[in-house]
Amino acid sequence: MTSPPPPSSTLPPRLVLRDIRKVYPTVVANDGINLSVAPGEIHAVLGENGAGKSTLMKIIYGVTRPTSGEMQWEGQAVTVSSPAHARELGIGMVFQHFSLFETLTVVENVALALPGKPDLDELARRIEAVSQRYGLPVDPRRHVHALSVGERQRVEIVRCLLQNPRLLIMDEPTSVLTPQAVRKLFETLRQLAAEGCAILYISHKLDEIQELCHTATVLRGGRVTGHCKPAEETPESMARLMIGKDLPVCEHGSPTHTGEIRLRLAGLSHASADPFATDLRDIHLDVHAGEIVGIAGVSGNGQQELLRAISGEEVLAEKFPVQILGVEAGRLNPGQRRKLGMCFVPEERLGRGAVPTMSLADNAILTAAKTQGLVAGGFLSFSRARSFAERCINGFGVKCGGAAAPARSLSGGNLQKFIMGREILQSPRLLVCAQPTWGVDVGAAAFIRQALIDLRNRGCAVLVISEELDELFEICDRIAVIAKGRLSPLRPVAETTVEDIGVWMSGLWPGSELSTDSAAEVAHA
């Protein structure tokens, strides 16, 4: 599919940035940035993790003040004092990290972003209308805490579209959307652009940028290092522009040796107390030492519940359904399961994967205290915690202000790299991870995938739950699909195709109990 023709260059720009600079205590996040977006233009902002993309977008949206520089909105100099001010001007933003209150419903969350006190019934109807029109299904009455990551992202997008923005900023909006939802979103964005909305689009998915965007600005180390027309580039040439060299190629190889079963799910069924959660139904799965098993699926089909049941965040009624390193572990808490040799990475990096206000060293203590000997004689060793955090930072190329930097000061991709590093460097015997490369730039994603393959080659059993089919096909040895809380049979990756697994993702695999109607529901979960 090709991009629509670029907008007419005779229109005056909607937004102009001149010499924008933002200095944080340990880093210059933006350094003399110039950028201009015309009405109807879809403009990509490209760059490695930590290049300064989100900082620039937050400046435009009034979340952060620039240290210096000038911004013009529709020809007038403007200082955007707050997000509310940005919204008044006609600027909308979908954030990389969700800004939703978990204890409120969807409609209550949306109401908070609107001026005055909107009538909730009327607003719920508007939400339904917008979500239907743009193919982004959300139920306005559900509580946010019960939504999957993909569903939350849809809420963020719908909330933004309700405000009819004239400039829409999207910070990695597709990281957790299904391929069908991405198609729909692109149609929406093209439609908005055709109606004259300017769009600033940040993504690490270079094929998407090539398909969607008219123009691109490349950032590196806070500075503009290039411009291009994505339609005239390839994903490889854009990657080179971004990282200054060719992308490394993953060396998968075959599993050298598959050994004993490290994770066994023996008929795992679990009904959560949360009425909106997906019940897990009779899941059987073995993951052996020395293999990577992938679980694909449309977000909201039981992935979160499965990860919680395996990690111990959700303790089960019985011991036997989850067996870790041969121990019936269903009633153990996460700490006890980690002691058996398991590490895990949840899909939400801020909140579950790391405590935002704590330093990286303290975040290292949270999961690695035992394996890295960070506690001795009942006392925490802060120097050891610091040096382990530094190993994660150096080993995984995390760009940050050092081990003392609070987790929330890291760019999204850099925090993900840190969390992956913290778990992988504990040399677990079993690693369970969700969305391992979410929000990570193309170079770092290749690095993380290779680190998972290397871990497998050292004999670790690895289970990856991901919505990125291409990623699963690149790194896994065997693959299954989760749909409506049920798990499909496992297939060797070499004996299946992305197309087959795509069909299975709607719940229709050989022997599946789902009807065609239920399958349609799965695709929209």
Ligand SMILES: Nc1ncnc2c1ncn2[C@@H]1O[C@H](COP(=O)(O)OP(=O)(O)OP(=O)(O)O)[C@@H](O)[C@H]1O
């Ligand atoms: N509140 C903050 N305090 C200190 N440093 C910060 C803060 N916010 C961002 N930074 C730093 O500014 C730099 C740019 O971060 P930014 O989030 O803009 O990068 P990014 O290009 O959006 O990266 P990613 O692709 O990983 O999201 C990083 O080095 C980051 O650590």
